[in-house]
Amino acid sequence: DLPVQRLQVAGATCGGCVKSIEQALLSVTGVMDAQMDLASGIASIIGTVQPNDLIETLERAGFPAVVVN
Numbered sequence: 001d002l003p004v005q006r007l008q009v010a011g012a013t014c015g016g017c018v019k020s021i022e023q024a025l026l027s028v029t030g031v032m033d034a035q036m037d038l039a040s041g042i043a044s045i046i047g048t049v050q051p052n053d054l055i056e057t058l059e060r061a062g063f064p065a066v067v068v069n
């Protein structure tokens with residue numbers, strides 16, 4: 001199975017933010033699926049990808065994020 005990674009994402013306040021975050025994550029090479037939970041602020045990313053690539057992409061999109069386990 002592909003690895004699953006979780007990020008705690010700051011700054012998401014609506015469904016539009018969630019969509020932006022998911023689209024940004026899906027644009028990263030290696031990401032097969034990405035789902036963001038608005039209530040918890042946790043994004044789950046499936047695929048083989050460096051966490052820093054995900055974090056840099058979200059930072060550029062305006063949503064600072066950190067890895068959580």
Ligand code: 9UX
Pocket residue numbers: 012013014015016017018
């Ligand atoms: Mo809706 Mo989320 O305008 O920034 S996309 S609050």
